[in-house]
Amino acid sequence: MENIRVGIIGVGNMGSAHAALLAEGRIEGAVLRAVADLRKDRLVWAADNLGSSIRRFEQPAELFGSGEIDAVIICTPHYSHPALAKEAFAAGLHVLVEKPAGVYTKQVREMNEAAAASGRVFGIMYNQRTNPLYAKLRELVQAGELGEIRRINWIITNWYRSQSYYDSGGWRATWAGEGGGVLLNQDPHQLDLWQWITGMMPSRIRAFCGFGRHRDIEVENDVTAYAEYPNGATAVFVTSTFETPGTNRLELSGEKGKMVVEDGKLTFHRLRVSEPEFNRTYTGGFGQPECWTIDVPVSGTASDHPGIIRNWIEAIRHGSPLLAPGEEGIKGLMLSNAMLLSSWTDDWVTLPIDEELFYTKLQEQVRNSSSLKDSGSARTLDISGTY
Known part of the structure; x- marks a missing residue:
């Protein structure tokens, strides 16, 4: 060809x-x-x-x-x-x-x-789907090595950005210019990996977003979100751009143990007996299943x-x-939109989100965006998609 x-x-x-x-x-x-x-x-x-x-x-x-x-x-x-x-x-x-x-x-x-x-x-x-760490984690999760997922925790705060970074373009960190902050600029890969690895989307989300926290910007740069799943699992997602040193730690806890990705390593805390089986059969009062800590070998490099x-x-x-x-790009964006909408409405947001409501709330932010008021500093965007 x-x-x-x-x-x-x-x-x-x-x-x-x-x-x-x-x-x-x-x-x-x-x-x-x-x-x-x-x-x-x-x-x-x-x-x-x-x-x-x-x-x-x-x-x-x-x-x-x-x-x-x-x-x-x-x-x-x-x-x-x-x-x-x-x-x-x-x-x-x-x-x-x-x-x-x-x-x-x-x-x-x-x-x-x-x-x-x-x-x-x-x-x-x-491109983070090419990272062998996350690819191996997904492989293990999808193969049932953790059993049913019960909890997901991701702290990703190693996105440090100084004020000079935001000042480098009038469109940066504005609703009219970028359409969002850390969730839309830095975190799309993590929001994608979150659902790609687990194969699950939450049923509802409650989020608390800080807008311009410790920085002179108008968009979100500090987020703590709590999500619930149809099977009873929960998730916490924490991200920011002002913390240093930052953290990047992903934990998935399930019936058969816990997997952790941090510092370039994948660690599997594997239960010898699944928690449901142990709970059903154990009669000794205090006690917990035997756990083996395994450094999972991961080969290859991210392409x-x-x-x-x-x-x-x-x-x-x-x-x-x-x-x-x-x-599949809509899935991670759905998580991002849900977090912003939850903060704007100060309430829970069910998924799939009310797309018309989100669009209306976003337009409210865009109309007040500084990048529309200062068109001389940089080229700007409007919500119709012109660039």
């Missing part, structure tokens, strides 16, 4: 990295043919760094209609992901979208419907962004299964 001709929309930090990867021939079966960006300086960068044979467009529509590409990677600001993906599907193109899938589930659901109708290959850049792109290209060329199907 001939090489898949790939275009990239948005050659900022991530887009330029993906473009260089393709231009250097590091993705077998794919070739970079074109890029698009509204910023003329980024098109100049593309000409200087990617080669004169790479076509450059100012508007995505020009790229879609050029006939130069078979597939496109979307690396634009968050709000624009679904709108551009829908345009690409309408043009008959395969799509790989950067995380997050979008800002609110209503727009992402429409993108998923367009993907299904197109018959094209749709992926999302959930990261290149691995997701290679997998997407193989799916296009040979029908290989996607590691990160684009349609």
Whole structure:
């Protein structure tokens, strides 16, 4: 099969990295043919760094209609992901979208419907799914090594961001610019892994979000969320961007023990007898099952962004299964939206969320966003998806 001709929309930090990867021939079966960006300086960068044979467009529509590409990677600001993906599907193109899938589930659901109708290959850049630690944890959980999940705890506070980071662009950490804070910018991978590893979505969530805590920003940068599942399991998710040193510790507790991912290791505290069986048969009063602590061997290294792109290209060329199907982007975003909605309404939120209510509440935040009031500091977004 001939090489898949790939275009990239948005050659900022991530887009330029993906473009260089393709231009250097590091993705077998794919070739970079074109890029698009509204910023003329980024098109100049593309000409200087990617080669004169790479076509450059100012508007995505020009790229879609050029006939130069078979597939496109979307690396634009968050709000624009679904709108551009829908345009690409309408043009008959395969799509790989950067995380997050979008800002609110209503727009992402429409993108998923367009993907299904197109018959094209749709992926999302959930590169943490290539991490062998999380892949092994998922394998063990899905194989029933923990039995039924009873509790999930994830503390992920090693996202430290200084005020100077937020001040580097007027669109950063604003409702109109990014559409959210730590949940949408830093945590999409963890929110995805949470449901991907366990194979479960909560039935309801209660969250407490701190907006601009210890930082001069308008979006959430401190979150504590509590979730409940249909089977009685519970979960706690804690995240922030102002703590240092931070923590990244994931615990899954089940009938047969507990698994922990921390400091690059996967540890299995394995019960010799499952807790339900021990509880049913033990008559000695105080006591608990014998527990073996096992350092689970994990082989391989994370293939990261290149691995997701290679997998997407193989799916296009040979029908290989996607590691990160684009349609699954709505699941982690549902968790994020539920946490914000819970804080805005000061109440429990059941899943699936009320998408219209979330959209209304988000628009309220956008209308008061500082990035709309200070358009001279940086390019801004509006909620329709224009970027």
